[in-house]
Amino acid sequence: MKGWKSTYEPRDWQNVALERWKEHNAGIVQVVTGGGKTVFAQLCMLDFFSSESSGQALIVVPTVSLLDQWCLALQDELNVSPQQIGLLSGQERPRGDEPIIIAVINSARRFSSNFAKGRRVFLIVDECHRAGSPANAKAMEGNFAATLGLSATPEREYDEGFSTLVAPKLGPIIYEYTYKEAARDGVISPFSLTNVHVDMLPDEEDQYRRLSKSIARSLRKGSAGEGQEDRLKWLLQQRAAVSANATMRIPVAIKLIEAHRGERAVIFHERILAANTILASLLKRGHRATIYHAEIGPEVRRDNLRLFRKGHFDVLVCCRALDEGMNVPEASLGVVASSTASQRQRIQRLGRILRRAKGKESATIYTLFSTEEEKNRLQTEASNLEGITTVTWQQSRVRADA
Known part of the structure; x- marks a missing residue:
């Protein structure tokens, strides 16, 4: 399209992967988060539109936060005007004639097939592992002129949806780019990990222990008895919630931000209520902080994200809505x-x-x-990252009995 141009010089891996994609105008690229897969998709779009000037791109994303991210990235990194982007979600509808349409996958299920009829459409599925369920796979139905799948982890953890639903529609994995390669090439920043043990309150520990005993009893029973599997799942969810909602996580997270006052930071929490509490405490302490989660309106969400990226805020507090959909390279500090x-x-x-x-x-x-x-999972991660980064362990000085 006239006036579109990437603001980034392609990296070596992107050039190699682009040549592989151009062989069939199809395939999936597996790239570590932060490695540049969105920019790679933009390069593929430029190649597609160079020969399909009247074509359209349909970008399918799993969440409204990723829709926001693509919307901003196309404008900031490819010089696409807002009028050339249509948005499809539960909150917004496109005209249908825009060169680029970004669609949340829930809405794309009922849109993609009809949209592709009689058009030359380039289908891009970001975080394509999310399209591996029978319901979400409907978003890939239709006859497309080109396809591209993007994910750091395209294979699904608990089923065969990738091989049976995703790859047949988008093509095979044509390129892989790992943490080790990204670190070697200087594509991702050098980093350190610090795992901080946080005390639970006595009543939280008691509840966690009781749920653990119930889980053990349920596992001993196995699948015998009606509803045992559902009960086990419920118990595991309840126990995970006790840990995730542990009261002391909030003051410990705030203290870490205080120790790094002025640094560009992102705080991740599982619960919106806790995220709001963290934000209120940071604002009370004079931090320039803002928040992003699914219950905020689309315009405010995008403004908060843009203003954080531009440096108007130092701290961004967010929930799971941003796991797949946030590009904040300016942040140098993360608190999970x-x-x-x-x-x-x-x-x-x-x-x-x-x-x-x-x-x-x-x-x-x-x-x-x-x-x-949690500690066991982090120890496994530390082993996998050996030679890539340093991992240290701390006991929080914010005590539950303080």
């Missing part, structure tokens, strides 16, 4: 106040802070944990 057991979520959150930016020499990530289960 609470998290789930998902390895994919962990990769996403690390990647948010590891992106390169002008003047950013390194990144620091603190992860708060309260349980042995």
Whole structure:
């Protein structure tokens, strides 16, 4: 399209991957979060539109936060005008004639197939592992002139949806770019990880222990008995919630931000109520902080994200809505106040802070944990990152009995 031009010089891996994609105008690229997969998709778009001037691109994303991110990135990084972008979500509708339409996958299920009829459409599915369920796979239905899948972790953890639903529509994995390669090439910032043990309050510990005993009893029973599997799932969710909502995670997260006052920081928490509490406390202490979560209107969300990136705020407090959808390379400090057991979520959150930016020499990530289960996952991660970064362990000085 006239006037569109990438503001980035392509990296070596992007040039190699682009040539592979151009062989069939199809395929999936597996790239570590922060490695430049969105910019790579933009390069593919420029190539597509160079020969398909009347074509259109349909970008399918899993969440409204990622819709926001793409909307900003296309304007800031590819010089696309807002009028050339249509947005499809539960809150917004496109005209339909825009060169680029960004659609949340829930809405794209009922849109993609009809949209592709009689058009030359380039389908891009970001975080394409999310399209691996029968319901979400409907967003990939239709005859497309070109396809591209993007994900740091395209294979799904608990089913065969990638091989049976995603790859047949988008093509095979044509390129992989790992943490090790990104660190070697200087694509992601040098970083350090610090895992901080946070005490639970006595009543929280008691509740956690009781749930653990119930889980053990349920596991001993196995699948015998009607509803046992559902009960086990419920117990695991309840126990995870006790840990994620541990009261002391909030003051410990705030103290870490206080120790790094003035640094560009992102705080991740699982719960909106806790995120709001953290924001209120930071504002009371004089921090320039803002917030981003799914319950905020789309215009305000985008403004908060843009203003944080431009330096009007130092701290961004966010919930899971940003795991797949935030590009904040300016942030050099991450505090994971609470998290789930998902390895994919962990990769996403690390990647948010590891992106390169002008003047950013390194990144620091603190992860708060309260349980042995969390500690074991972090120890496994530390082993996998050996030779890439340093991992240290601390006991929080903010005590539950203080």
